[in-house]
Amino acid sequence: MKIAVFSARPYDRRSLDACNQQGYAADGFEFIYFDATLDAHTAALAQDCDAVCVFVNDRLDAPVLQALHALGVRAVVLRCAGFNNVDLAAAEQLGFFVARVPAYSPEAVAEHTLALIMTLNRQTHRAYNRVREGNFMLDGLLGRTLHGKTVGIVGTGKIGLATARILHGMGCTVLGHDPYPSPEFDALGSTVPLDELLARSDIVSLHCPLTTQTQHMIDEASLARMKPGAMLVNTSRGGLVDTDAVIRALKSHHLGHLAIDVYEQESALFFQDRSGEIIDDDVFQRLMTFPNVLVTGHQGFFTAEALQEIAETTLGNLVHFAAGSECPNRVTKA
Structure with a gap:
């Protein structure tokens, strides 16, 4: 499974790669990193990917979700607790799996x-x-x-x-x-x-x-x-x-x-x-x-322990998506 990671900073790459290699090597996840934030202009970067991994300032309104769906993307995993940047009604209509990290340190x-x-x-x-x-x-x-x-x-x-x-x-x-x-x-x-x-x-x-x-x-x-x-x-x-x-x-x-x-x-x-x-x-x-x-520049979450928890929960959410199993961190319109 290929996952396009948007708004990816060096620390995101390190924590996700380390977690992927240590505990999820058998699941076949491949992360493709982009510095760019996700919006209508950058959605095309997710070509050939099954999921997108996003952060607080990535934009997932209806047009972006429609563009991702047309590319074959079927899952949105957030590296954060908040999901106000996701149009959940549009995501539900398009059949997207949306999951977040509800609590990290x-x-x-x-x-x-x-x-x-x-x-x-x-x-x-x-x-x-x-x-x-x-x-x-x-x-x-x-x-x-x-x-x-x-x-x-x-x-x-x-x-x-x-x-x-x-x-x-x-x-x-x-x-x-x-x-x-x-x-x-x-x-x-x-x-x-x-x-x-x-x-x-x-x-x-x-x-x-x-x-x-x-x-x-x-x-x-x-x-x-x-x-x-x-x-x-x-x-x-x-x-x-x-x-x-x-x-x-x-x-x-x-x-x-x-x-x-x-x-x-x-x-x-x-x-x-x-x-x-x-x-x-x-x-x-x-x-x-x-x-x-x-x-300060949105650094409240920025500790080594929190980054590890974010990575572990994100990978766990992807496992649920791949298996089609019930995910406790899934976000729905309801």
Whole structure:
């Protein structure tokens, strides 16, 4: 079986090849790697392949799925948990097998969330640059003790739970909100309505899937309900946040800090070296002018352990597709 791997970076190649050679050599999987993202212009690269393996910024709308189907592709395996980039209705109509990696080292994303919070709160990124220049002044680096602060976790699934455990262990009061509450969260904090969470939290951390219901859940109205000076953290999906509204909240000083590992228009920026180019995204560039904003390039998942889990689950999903067996990670429209 041939699999076209799109948005393939060197670390994807290493982890998939190692997993394929170590545990799936008898299954006859052959990976063909492409740096390009999958869209209507690049779908033809999957010629003669049985499946495509894609990531968060690959586009699988109806026209792309139709093009893949015409080439003989019959499976889409995602190297991620989110599947908002797949038109599931079109995939179902065309008979595609679609599977994802529902959970890979939730601690990896949770720990990156903490890294963003700690870095922005204690301004260690600015301190690092100062010390390298021989400036040991502390003015402008004042942070706040996290112990005793209230942190709101929006989305108490596996990653939200892992984040809550860390912050609970640091002595924070943890609030949670999720339309499908987790009993495990009860040992870590209190489940409250979203409005109450926003009003009480010193830090709000997002851990939700991107759906029509959660698109721009953080908008002008929800930002206004947040505690003045609070920190907003998003390591989930960029579309959860209305970036224009966030910029206005930062300008008015109502929002105290912003830390993001994801961005709504990230597909044109992230996972690429744009250091020698002019970035023509005016909204992103405006964000970067704020000293109280910290941005990383969707690296929350990026640990050796998570890459291994992604590869193993992806290969396992392909085994189910090849065998025509029931796959626990299959995604359907329902």
